[in-house]
Amino acid sequence: MIIGQINDLFGSKRGLFNSAKFRILYILGKYNKYREVDFKKIHRLVFVCTGNICRSPLAEHYACSLGFPSDSFGMRCRGGDCADPRAIKFASTQKIEMTHHVTKNIRDFNHKDGDLIIAMQPNQITELEKLGYSNVQFTLLPIWAISNVYLHDPYNSTIKFFNRCERIVLAAVDGLMDKLKAN
Numbered sequence: 001m002i003i004g005q006i007n008d009l010f011g012s013k014r015g016l017f018n019s020a021k022f023r024i025l026y027i028l029g030k031y032n033k034y035r036e037v038d039f040k041k042i043h044r045l046v047f048v049c050t051g052n053i054c055r056s057p058l059a060e061h062y063a064c065s066l067g068f069p070s071d072s073f074g075m076r077c078r079g080g081d082c083a084d085p086r087a088i089k090f091a092s093t094q095k096i097e098m099t100h101h102v103t104k105n106i107r108d109f110n111h112k113d114g115d116l117i118i119a120m121q122p123n124q125i126t127e128l129e130k131l132g133y134s135n136v137q138f139t140l141l142p143i144w145a146i147s148n149v150y151l152h153d154p155y156n157s158t159i160k161f162f163n164r165c166e167r168i169v170l171a172a173v174d175g176l177m178d179k180l181k182a183n
Contacts, residue, residue, distance in 0.1 A: 043114030
């Protein structure tokens with residue numbers, strides 16, 4: 001019973017551990033700089049996750065549906081694949097069109113001045129910052145919806161966690177859009 005609840009709330013035991021670890025680090029201020037976004041300089045939202053099949057494509061297509069230029073890519077995908085069928089189904093229940101999404105690997109991504117690069121997990125930002133992108137800002141998507149900086153990859157999760165994760169993605173995009181509109 002307890003394992004099922006952990007899987008439904010955090011995706012896995014690893015998801016629970018990482019969520020707790022990164023929440024503590026966030027509370028201690030380690031990730032405060034990722035809330036300090038100059039929204040007046042943002043021209044495009046770029047969402048990043050592991051495979052570009054669940055979290056980042058939903059965020060991209062949702063932000064586009066709200067009228068803001070957006071893109072997405074995956075840190076560990078081959079590129080050229082469809083979105084996860086569960087993500088497409090979830091998106092359709094929210095009136096978001098994702099059936100034509102094709103994954104993009106980081107090697108095929110070209111950043112632009114004014115990008116806000118938005119990762120799902122701190123380790124992704126660490127990797128991205130090492131690439132030396134110029135004239136871009138970085139943030140973590142979960143910051144804008146929940147008091148955490150880590151959003152576990154739902155790919156191998158229960159459908160309950162998958163849908164919970166996708167709802168957090170939508171809420172975080174809404175939080176970003178509120179900030180963009182205010183500036």
